[in-house]
Amino acid sequence: MLYLLLYPLHKYYSGFNALRYETLRSVLAGLAALALSLALGPILIDRFRALHIGQTIREVVPQTHQKKAGTPTMGGLLIVASMLAATLLLANVLNPYVWIAIFVTLTFGAIGFSDDYFKLTRGKGLGLSGPAKLVWSFSCAFIAAAWLFLYLGFDTHLTVPFLKNVHPDLHTWFYIPFAMLVIVGCSHAVNLTDGLDGLAIGPVMTVALTYWVFSYVAGNIKFATYLQIPYIANVGEVAIFCASVIAASLGFLWFNAYPASMMMGDVGALSLGGAIGTVAVLCKQELALVIAGGVFVAEAASTIIQRYYFKATGGKRFFLMAPLHHHFELRGIPETVVVIRFWIVSIVCALVALSTLKLR
Template identity: 55%
Template sequence: MIYHLLYPLSDTISVFNVFRYITFRSVYAMVTALVLAIIVGPTCIEWLRRLKVGQYIKECGPDHQQKSGTPTMGGLLYGMCLLVSVFLWADLTNPFIWLCVFVFVGFGLVGLADDYLKVVRRHNDGLSARGKLLGQILVALGAVSVLVALPQYSTKLMVPFFKHLHPDLSWFYIPFAVFVLTGSSNAVNLTDGLDGLAIGPAVVCAACFAVFVYVAGHVNLANYLQVAYIPGVGEVAVFCGAMVGAGLGFLWFNAYPAQVFMGDVGSLSIGGALGFVAVLCKQELILAVVGGLFVVETLSVILQVGYFKVTGGRRIFRMAPLHHHFEKCGLHESKIIVRFWILSILLAVLALGTLKLR
């Protein structure tokens, strides 16, 4: 709204011309979301505490019983700050922005339903795995179907390191993109097991994809770096900036020892949004590098479950996901978290390096 109110004034007052720059609005979207989260956070946490939506801690895992009752569903705080910032600073005539909002809210509603059943209705299992996956697929399918119908979007797949290898998946691109969104959403959800463990790498991923979408939407940079040029997609950098700010603001309260947990309403929406941004800028395969930490956490669960079934009860890790394995090995929670953050930053730097390796 700020963009639509002030940018038209640039015709008469030149200083308002700054609002046409995506970089300027991305930075202020980040600052707005961050400041808003820090200001509103205590009130939101107290509201969740009064609602008695405390986290249930399973006794079969590491000893985290001291965290039992800590308010969850803090993803509502993240989502509110993100959306307010996006509506203030983004160009709301851009279809990519509205698709990002649709994915974020849609995946968030699936997570909200799951959290509601678990912490409000005291149904410890929440939504069934099938029901949760179906909701994610429906949201992803709706967004991707609209996306591929846009004239400026292509169903070609960009392969990292190969500048001339762009296979056109045609209609097979839709199920592929749906898989990327649902996989990313569930990967972030699985990683969200320690204080700040998921939101830290999510902030790094959002910052990294802000660069990718900006490049993809800038014709000169896209041609120079030989990436797919998608007119208008650069505006999504504002959305990514808001994700970074909201994430840092949430981390203010979620850092060890956490005052609030994000819940599925946060993890599913953040993961789905990151997956969709990767699809938007044609960096679907690079997502596995940028979000490599989420990938490893997910693979640890798949390998553990598969090996357990095949061998009749034997395990690869002491516990899955991987962060719990390290806890069982004696590492302190805060050390695991910080080391995982460091790895996520290194992976993001590696991913950004692929822009020049063609």
């Protein structure tokens, strides 16, 4: 909104002309999101404590987690509020790509909020059932994908990492399910990763930073042509959204670092994962998400492997516990060490994903 109000003034004051650059507005949006999250964090924590909105701990997780019971949860509201406020202030709100990202963030956040709310009110961690969350997630993802491909006429060719001349066309009716799978898969993978203090939010920031770069270069015809990636007019505005995600997440980490005084809950994990998956689709770097989000992929894969191995072997376990971070905990590695090492892996994955821009 500020962009639409202030940028026209460049006709009279040349300094406002700088607002046309996504890089500057990304910095401003990041500062705004960071300031909001740091300012609102203590208020939300006190409010959640007063309302007894505390984390419920399942019995199946390591016993060391039981001491976290009662920690204020649903901190994802802090992230979502901060990032959306900053995006609306600094991005061009007439850009449809920005609204698709906002739509997925809000709807997936609503699904997560419902799950968190039911866990609190029903007790014993009884939130939305797994099938219910998937149905609602795929429904919201379908609206976003249909909006993108049927209404906006989005290109349905894939960009394959490291292969510059390979662009398979899935066509609309195959690409819509594929886009839905990317969005929902990323959302639930982030949710599975959110099991230790600060664990999920670190990779969220590294992946969001990766896609800040991807969205910026995809929306810049000179960079896109030079790097031989698909040019998508106006998608550069999504970079402001990504910068808001990074900064709001950084502010949340202030309160989520070990020992956490606030947890994000499903409202944060599902919305952030959905946002990242949507941005991956918007800037035509869906397959690179497997690389950039390597930590999320490993966490989701470990859960799937554990489940099917358990059924196939009649009760045996492939990992000591799934998702993967619990396996390392049960091997005696301290929680903080697991978190930092996962962050390091996430940074390496992000760098490899960014290298696909040039290594083709």
